[in-house]
Amino acid sequence: MSSFSVTRNIVIPAAAAEIYPFVYDFHQWTNWSPWEKIDPSMKRTYSGAEAGVGAKYAWTGNRKAGSGTMEIVDVTAPSSIGIRLEFTKPMKAVNPTKFTFTPEAGGTRVTWTMTGDNKGVGRVFALFMSMDKMVGGDFDKGLASLAEAVAAAKG
Template sequence: MAKPYTVSRETIVAAPPERVRALLDDFHSWSRWSPWEDLDPAMQRTYSGAERGVGAHYAWDGNKKAGRGTMEITGAEPERVEVALAFEKPFASRSQVEFVLTPQEEETHVEWVMRGELTAVMRVFSVVKPMEELVGPDMEKGLARLRDAAQEDFAAGRV
């Protein structure tokens, strides 16, 4: 029986939600902020479907650190982006990812949530390293990079 998990992190970005969202609903922009994009400089990337927003699809195939999998944007609203994440390697897993953007005066509160179920293999592995410890630090790194990219774009007038 699978065991559910949820890992979430949050940050404040000194830019409006539409600037942050532009980095989330376009997989071509993920290389600027995703904590996993630099795990394999030779990683193969494939973009298909919609250019951005619902229906945008991204697949990667990399070394054993990067693994192999796909992502698809399944929901995109002004203050929310939802992504279906499927890993094939290093082990099969499926997760739902959600970015919630809440305007706060001249800033945006960003919450990154990942939900899924631990498979039998993942449950054994999670005894040594729980999902919170496995994914949480990467999410923190990604949010810091997302914040920097959004603030840089906003300061440069790219909204």
């Protein structure tokens, strides 16, 4: 079985405590997530806790957006958030995802990492296309949007 890891990071000129709520609360993801604009008619549902551990988000969209669920499973405020990401379409997969917030000169380094195993169809697919190439650009766009959302909130 082959495994993969996709990681991107950015330094945002703000304290971790100012950035953290944008990831900790799935309702905030519409402000910055790179996938929110893929399908304007995407259906979203929120369940479980309002935010933090136990908060759940599910989406169903067009062919490009697919469908799946996310659940916050681990938090250490304001330094990390662990998410169980499960895709149900177009391919089934469970990809642990983690955000870390590290204070640094000039702000906070936000690191976004997704890991997983290529099994079945995913393994064959991985022979021709790297997950880093497929998802890395979206992570870059998402982190840039997150920085803009934080800047807008700060005024």
